[in-house]
Amino acid sequence: MSKPRVKIPKSAAAGEIITIKTLITHKMESGQRKDKQGNPIPRMIINSFECTFNGERVFGCDMEPAISANPYLQFTARVPESGEFEFVWKDDEGSVFSTKKKIKVA
Amino acid sequence: AAIAGLPSIALGAEKAEMRVAEFLGGATASEGGLSLEMPEIAENGNTVPLTVRVDGEATADRYAESVLILADGNPEPGVATFHFTPLSGTQEASTRMRLAKTQNVIAVAKMNDGSFMRTDNLVKVTIGGCGG
Numbered sequence: 001m002s003k004p005r006v007k008i009p010k011s012a013a014a015g016e017i018i019t020i021k022t023l024i025t026h027k028m029e030s031g032q033r034k035d036k037q038g039n040p041i042p043r044m045i046i047n048s049f050e051c052t053f054n055g056e057r058v059f060g061c062d063m064e065p066a067i068s069a070n071p072y073l074q075f076t077a078r079v080p081e082s083g084e085f086e087f088v089w090k091d092d093e094g095s096v097f098s099t100k101k102k103i104k105v106a
Numbered sequence: 107a108a109i110a111g112l113p114s115i116a117l118g119a120e121k122a123e124m125r126v127a128e129f130l131g132g133a134t135a136s137e138g139g140l141s142l143e144m145p146e147i148a149e150n151g152n153t154v155p156l157t158v159r160v161d162g163e164a165t166a167d168r169y170a171e172s173v174l175i176l177a178d179g180n181p182e183p184g185v186a187t188f189h190f191t192p193l194s195g196t197q198e199a200s201t202r203m204r205l206a207k208t209q210n211v212i213a214v215a216k217m218n219d220g221s222f223m224r225t226d227n228l229v230k231v232t233i234g235g236c237g238g
Contacts, residue, residue: 017163017195030204032181058193061201064184066177068153068202075188078164078195 002026002046004099006087011104012079020051020059022073024089024097030065046071048090054083081105122178122212126224129174129214135224140173140215142227151205151231156185160197160215160223164190170197172216179209206234 007021024046031043049061049071059075077085082105088098126135143157160170169192175185188199205211208230215223 053193056193057189057191059191059199060189061199062187062189064186065182066180066185066204068204072200072202074200076195076198078193080193 002089002091002095002097004087004089004097006085006099006101008085008101008103011106014105015078015080017076017078018103019074019076020085022049022051022087023070025070026089026091028065028067028069028071032065044092046089046091049073050088051075051077052086052088053077053079054081058085079103079105118180118183118209119178122176122183122210125174125176125183126212126214129172129216130222133220133222135214135222137224140213140223140225142175142211142213142225144211144227144229147230147232148205149232151207151234153202154205154229154231155200155202156211157198157200158188158213158215160190160217162197164192164194164197166192169194169218170215171218173197173199174212174214174216175203176212176214177203177205177209178212180204180206185211205229205231207231 002024004024012018026046029044033041051058058077085101090096139161141159148154170190173188176183177185185203190197211227213225
């Protein structure tokens, strides 16, 4: 089971640029490794990440097998108003992991 | 086809340039305005920190739609593609990647006006990170 973790400030000034840190536990099996019998281990990675704010896209990332296990992403967002960030990760098996964080503009 | 005796980095570099050409779609990339921040020497190739930066804030008029990251000495050169928007604020993002050995990491940015920028950076890897 992949567990997403996100760190954002609780509040910001209107128009402020904040830093967002995300991490999700995932083995990120590259498809390049072989098992003890010498058979290739199939690729199984998180292949996409999306961050939206009040439904509008903030930042996205397409990932390939060279991304390290437990993929970490740090990026920024401009906060125009109070609202909710949503973070969505998808993997090769079609699993979707998501979490939400509210932010208040003082 | 691979030619026996050629170092595999040459093949990786060829694959990486094919990805770059596909991304550019016939356009030419300029230098400057785009940077990659990485350690000069990575002791552990399993997790090499990487920061991509396009100069200037992201605005509705100017932002990097896509930034392609490639590692030309890995079995497959693709690392990630970052997508910024006017809501991104900055055009800066970080992640961690696997590098099989010492190699060039390439970033190519596509701006919303259709222009491109490119930067190439050598990273020395002490212990490779593609295990097996």
